[in-house]
Amino acid sequence: MTIEEFLPARRELPEDVRYRLREDVLTGLARPKRGRWGAAAAAVVLLAGAATAGAQLWRADPAQVAGPSPDPAASVLDRCWAAAETAGQAGQLPPRRSWTSSTMAAQGEHVGVTFLAAGKPAACETTATTVTLTNPDTTLTYAEGSRTALLLHTASGLAAGIADPVWARIELSREDGLGITTEQVPQAGHLFLSFTQTPPSQGALWAGRWDAGQLERSWPRAALPAPAPPLFSVVDRPGDRSTPAGLALKECFALASRPPDDAASYQAGAVLDNGPYRVVLARNAEHALACSTDGATAEISVDTFAGKSIPARRLLVPEIGGRMPFAGIVPPSATKMIADFGLGTPTDVPIVNGTFAVWPPEGSAPVGISGTTWVRVSTAKGTPLFNGDVGGK
Amino acid sequence: MGVTMQRTGAEAPVEAVSDLDDRELWDRAASGDETSFAELFERHVQAVWNHAYRLTGSWSSAEDLTSNTFLIAWRKKGDLTLVRGSALPWLYTVAGNLARTERRSASRRLRLLRRIPEPPDVHDHADSVAAQLDGEERLRQVIDAVRGLPPAQRQVVELCLLGDLSIADAASLLKVAEVTVRAHLSRARAQLRTLLEAK
Numbered sequence: 001m002t003i004e005e006f007l008p009a010r011r012e013l014p015e016d017v018r019y020r021l022r023e024d025v026l027t028g029l030a031r032p033k034r035g036r037w038g039a040a041a042a043a044v045v046l047l048a049g050a051a052t053a054g055a056q057l058w059r060a061d062p063a064q065v066a067g068p069s070p071d072p073a074a075s076v077l078d079r080c081w082a083a084a085e086t087a088g089q090a091g092q093l094p095p096r097r098s099w100t101s102s103t104m105a106a107q108g109e110h111v112g113v114t115f116l117a118a119g120k121p122a123a124c125e126t127t128a129t130t131v132t133l134t135n136p137d138t139t140l141t142y143a144e145g146s147r148t149a150l151l152l153h154t155a156s157g158l159a160a161g162i163a164d165p166v167w168a169r170i171e172l173s174r175e176d177g178l179g180i181t182t183e184q185v186p187q188a189g190h191l192f193l194s195f196t197q198t199p200p201s202q203g204a205l206w207a208g209r210w211d212a213g214q215l216e217r218s219w220p221r222a223a224l225p226a227p228a229p230p231l232f233s234v235v236d237r238p239g240d241r242s243t244p245a246g247l248a249l250k251e252c253f254a255l256a257s258r259p260p261d262d263a264a265s266y267q268a269g270a271v272l273d274n275g276p277y278r279v280v281l282a283r284n285a286e287h288a289l290a291c292s293t294d295g296a297t298a299e300i301s302v303d304t305f306a307g308k309s310i311p312a313r314r315l316l317v318p319e320i321g322g323r324m325p326f327a328g329i330v331p332p333s334a335t336k337m338i339a340d341f342g343l344g345t346p347t348d349v350p351i352v353n354g355t356f357a358v359w360p361p362e363g364s365a366p367v368g369i370s371g372t373t374w375v376r377v378s379t380a381k382g383t384p385l386f387n388g389d390v391g392g393k
Numbered sequence: 394m395g396v397t398m399q400r401t402g403a404e405a406p407v408e409a410v411s412d413l414d415d416r417e418l419w420d421r422a423a424s425g426d427e428t429s430f431a432e433l434f435e436r437h438v439q440a441v442w443n444h445a446y447r448l449t450g451s452w453s454s455a456e457d458l459t460s461n462t463f464l465i466a467w468r469k470k471g472d473l474t475l476v477r478g479s480a481l482p483w484l485y486t487v488a489g490n491l492a493r494t495e496r497r498s499a500s501r502r503l504r505l506l507r508r509i510p511e512p513p514d515v516h517d518h519a520d521s522v523a524a525q526l527d528g529e530e531r532l533r534q535v536i537d538a539v540r541g542l543p544p545a546q547r548q549v550v551e552l553c554l555l556g557d558l559s560i561a562d563a564a565s566l567l568k569v570a571e572v573t574v575r576a577h578l579s580r581a582r583a584q585l586r587t588l589l590e591a592k
Contacts, residue, residue: 003535003550003554003582003585003586003589004554006531006532006534006535006589007447007532007535007554007555008446008447008529008532010440010443011443011446012439013438013439013442013443017442017456018438018439020456021434021438021442021456021459021460021463022431022434022435022438024456024457024460024464025434025460025463025464025467028460028461028464028467029427029430029464029467178454178457178458179457180457180461180464182464215465215468215469216465216490216491216494217494
């Protein structure tokens, strides 16, 4: 017997795992640097969370997040303030002019900002369609043995808080010590922000102190008490319903017996027509759906993902009008997609706003519920984003 | 259409891999060049990921360990030791150190072990689930046995047996004589054999 007999054979690294690893590392590097990974990994970065926290929707130009202001964080805070006014909550907040930003991090249109409002710590998260703001008057609950507390921890995994003043960096991780992110703690304000990829549903975040130059974990960690509920979370930029696709989505929702509660937050994507039958794809910050209608009734399939491929994922959409749609989501930066339906030549698949949908052409191999279909997805510049099978169990 | 449908394979990066060797890439990374670090990541991530699995016995833990290995590597990029022009051996040591950090407390180790039965997140090409579980159990036995070795032997085992480094490369990395590595490995093999046959 040799030891080697006990060792597993080495495996080829699956593309979706490579993607997740690349994103984990990119997330851990200093932001908002965007090098080569900026062109590809950053373009698909938010979808890493799709498996656990739902997908994030990016629009075409992330720079739009910042707006015309030379200070991107100020623009985000302007939006947060405007949302507070719209939500009727501005009266509970210190005036906007007293807000001074501390830390900002962005993954496309998913942006977090920590700030001091009249000297009180607060955080704001914005997505393509929503704003979530914490209450500066909230009483903080510190982790045992430190002056570190959370201000915000959202389903997307974004965590914001205030770190103990003696901490140079903060480590955030799960209870089991894995899922680690570390962030610099600004000496002014000590407010931190991190895309942890760990949503509250996976348990509490644990925090640990790191000193300057420290290379390995050496201080004890402690569980961070859950933050107080945010002051508000609102849809401030409803999905556009004036476009043909937006109108199709609006009409489909109107025919559904149970339209989604957050219907306004969905942005319309690809649309398939077949006589009186229609399928409309849509996404918001956390979910992807397909609305299928025969013109009289509509059925909505939310997050009915097939298989585990990331970042391109197939949605299971019921057969309609005797045809099975081939539909799903892709990174928002994707513009070109081809699929192999067994015809010998690839089929172009339309992509709209991070969604794809096509009727498989005549003669295609059946696109079953548990089958897989090879696809290749790329950006406008031809950078491959995904090359492999989607679907399956 | 003029498009051929070929899979790029797991080794294909998002963009063309640079012709630069590890030394040149690492020098650039050490000066803060994220692009060069990305090249190194694409070049070595598969090997580190497989090594991380052999260190943890869990594919999900291997993912965390792999990403943290590269993050630590980025932060310690000024400390790199190249072996025959490759950064991989050094990355193995970073992964090994991280794995030991994660195992520092017994309770944490137990929690890690409880993670093992989780369904793997990766596509499984094993012949059957039963065979896979059997393989994981055997790997777990090896990992437990390796943890019981003296530190010097354990490090050599991690590099040469789990990591497939040559004795010469391990000696170069650890800055010891080849005969020392050979001796540690020989003793470790004997002890591991005893431990595993006793199970």
